[in-house]
Amino acid sequence: MALTSSPAPVAFLGPAGTYTELAALLACPEQPHLHSQGSHPLVPYPTIIACLEAVATGQQEWAVVPVENSVEGGVSMTLDALWQLEGLQIYQALILPIRHALMGRAKALEQIEQVYSHPQALAQCQVWLGSHLPQATLIPTRSTTEELDRVQTQPMAAVIASERAAALYKLPILACPINDHPDNCTRFWVIGRSQPKADLASPGGSHTSLAFSLPENVPGALLKPLQVFAEQGLNMSRIESRPTKKSAGTYVFFVDLENAPDQPYLSPKVIAALEQIAETLKLLGSYPVHDLSKQGGIAFPN
Amino acid sequence: MALTSSPAPVAFLGPAGTYTELAALLACPEQPHLHSQGSHPLVPYPTIIACLEAVATGQQEWAVVPVENSVEGGVSMTLDALWQLEGLQIYQALILPIRHALMGRAKALEQIEQVYSHPQALAQCQVWLGSHLPQATLIPTRSTTEELDRVQTQPMAAVIASERAAALYKLPILACPINDHPDNCTRFWVIGRSQPKADLASPGGSHTSLAFSLPENVPGALLKPLQVFAEQGLNMSRIESRPTKKSAGTYVFFVDLENAPDQPYLSPKVIAALEQIAETLKLLGSYPVHDLSKQGGIAFPN
Structure with a gap:
């Protein structure tokens, strides 16, 4: 993704004032290791899927979408759209406190x-x-x-x-606040288009996300990929299953891994092992995580 | 659960006409291995949680709640309520085609x-x-x-x-039909109060459901319980993670297992192994599954 002289627009779930807009204001898609200056123009979309389609079709350069809330769990629409749409990749994760x-x-x-x-x-x-x-x-x-x-x-x-x-x-x-759990926070992903070699072109960072389906529903089928992660000492910070929608009882697994400290990408060895096991494997990117829930609150940009 | 002379009322997500009401009409809580005659009086509730609380507090004997749709995935409210409420147990699963x-x-x-x-x-x-x-x-x-x-x-x-x-x-x-996936079906659970020894008092059947949290978030933590299942030849027909709501990144795992053909309950050996591994373990019951999506349609009771 070439750096442009003026920041590219970011699609978000609108209208103005949503938590996703705040995440988009704080995101820094082109240089995810820096803290954002909030200078990207923002474009509201009515649904999460519309945001992601806008990027997949080249209408917008970036989208910011919610992935998971600490209380209510995964955002199904985001996971399903990332599995279905081609050519998308995660560039950054942002965790925001929710009040x-x-x-x-x-x-x-x-x-x-x-x-x-x-x-x-x-x-x-x-x-x-x-x-x-x-x-x-x-x-x-x-x-x-x-x-x-x-x-x-x-x-x-x-x-x-x-x-x-x-x-x-x-x-x-x-x-205010009226949320039942004071530690409520939501994780967002900054999504852009993937490069041909997704595992190399993503910015790299502390986490890697991937999704896979398995060829058969037999005892221990899910055990194999989890063994690959354990053998390599990779901690799974999250696993979530979603139906494939093809037939009942078949699932896509979404996994977030903590990369080894000196290794900002998933190693080719792990990728090769997963390719052997999975029916379909989708590498969603290796990226840094900015956790703004642990910094004593955030200054709200206007 | 003692058999009563007149069938006990069943709580369902109302008002009349929901798919849950249809599942409740077809369910047979007291004799889950028989096909229902639809003779249980049905009591509508405005939410899934209200249905389950009605059973937990003894206001109603049974509740029928949706657990998972083949397209849209798990029903978070049902899973979260079963983790939070005490003394509930699954007696039967029903799979209904959705048109x-x-x-x-x-x-x-x-x-x-x-x-x-x-x-x-x-x-x-x-x-x-x-x-x-x-x-x-x-x-x-x-x-x-x-x-x-x-x-x-x-x-x-x-x-x-x-x-x-x-x-x-x-x-x-x-x-009609207007669903995007023709094979759309939803799984429901018939829930009653549990007996002191949950693993023995449940009706037994082809499946066992359980939920557990893990004491630590380290590489391979989830691997241990899955290894227990694989070593015993138990197929996991489903795994779903939900946030514990205590702190971000900690999860409760909901697992459905296919029981061995000659074994309608989870063996005490497996339970003991899981108790060693889990922080909290909840046995949700062993029960039969009635799959009405594979019988060429169902006759709708009135």
């Missing part, structure tokens, strides 16, 4: 009849909502910010989104 | 402006919706049937639910 705020123009919590947000945000606040807003109907939306315009004029409606979203839309914050 | 129908009072597809359904159903029809209803806004609901009353009076709105739901609500079917 959910309830915002709207209600005079009191008792007045609120509907709460709008992304299903993951609703799920992450379910205990708080059950005890503070038992009367409210929870209405899932495609992003945390999709219904922010509605609450400008409807005081009986409220939205769960970031404090930054409240500031952007000039909405009063009614309660 | 989604679009229903409403629109005169033509072009007239439809909103499509309401459960997020999983919307996701399972995304390709069809993109090509046939590109103009429509997709609105997620808590169950496939939640907004069926709305479409009785709003011809610009449509719902994706089962053909049975259309019949129950006397709504015209506008298109």
Whole structure:
């Protein structure tokens, strides 16, 4: 990926004010080992798949997508799209702390009849909502910010989104933080197009991600790839299974590995061993991880 | 679980007409090896968690909950609730074929402006919706049937639910099947309260389900339990990871095992080996599986 003189645009799940937009502002796709200056122009898309397709088809250079939340788990849409679309690769991971705020123009919590947000945000606040807003109907939306315009004029409606979203839309914050788990954080990936030799062209870094399907469903089938990782001393920081969608009971496994300290890529030996075992193997990239959840909060860019 | 003279009520995700209700009608909690007569009274609940809490607290005897869809994957709410709630156990699994129908009072597809359904159903029809209803806004609901009353009076709105739901609500079917994958099926579990010795009191059958967390995140940690299964010749028909919600990067693993043909329970030897390895081990039950997706369709009870 050649460095361009002006930063290339980044696709994100919009509209403005989502956590993904914040991740995109903080990401530094072209030089993932530096901290971003937030100078990439951002382009909102209505869905995660649309963001990734925009990169796969060359419409945009980069996409920032959520991968996993510490409370609600993997983001299926991201994993499925990365398995299905060709030519995409991970350049960077960003971990953001998540602080959910309830915002709207209600005079009191008792007045609120509907709460709008992304299903993951609703799920992450379910205990708080059950005890503070038992009367409210929870209405899932495609992003945390999709219904922010509605609450400008409807005081009986409220939205769960970031404090930054409240500031952007000039909405009063009614309660914050309202997430049930204080350590809530979300991991995002910066995705770009892959080069012909994916394992060499990716930026390299502390982690490698890959996905594979297995040729047969027999005792110990999954054991083989995990043995390859263990024999090489590679720690699996995550494994997640998703249905292949071809037939029931067949899965794609998504694995994140911690690279050895002196080895920013997966070794050709491990790749060759996996190619022997897997039905289909997809190397998704080796990349650095910026964990902003452990730095005592982040300064919100505007 | 003592057999009662009149069948005990079954909690399901309502309102009437959901796929879960159909699974509950076909389930036979007290005698899981027989085919059900559909004679259990059914009690609708607004969420999966409410169904399982109703059984855990003794309010209802049984709950039927979705576990996994062949296209969209695991149902996080069910897995998380089974890990968190105490004293629940699986008595039976049912696999149902899923045929989604679009229903409403629109005169033509072009007239439809909103499509309401459960997020999983919307996701399972995304390709069809993109090509046939590109103009429509997709609105997620808590169950496939939640907004069926709305479409009785709003011809610009449509719902994706089962053909049975259309019949129950006397709504015209506008298109069917509209699921992108014809082999779409969903697995349900019949859940009851566990007995003190869970591994002995469960009905026994072809499969065993369990969940475990691991004490440390080191190379090969997950390898150990998988080696136990492989050494005993037990095929893992599924593995799924969910965050523990305690700290990022720590997981609970949900595993389904195929029992050996002559062994309807997990052997005490395997259980003892797992107890040595796991931080927390939860035996969720050994039970029979009724696969209704391979019987050339099912007769819909009313």
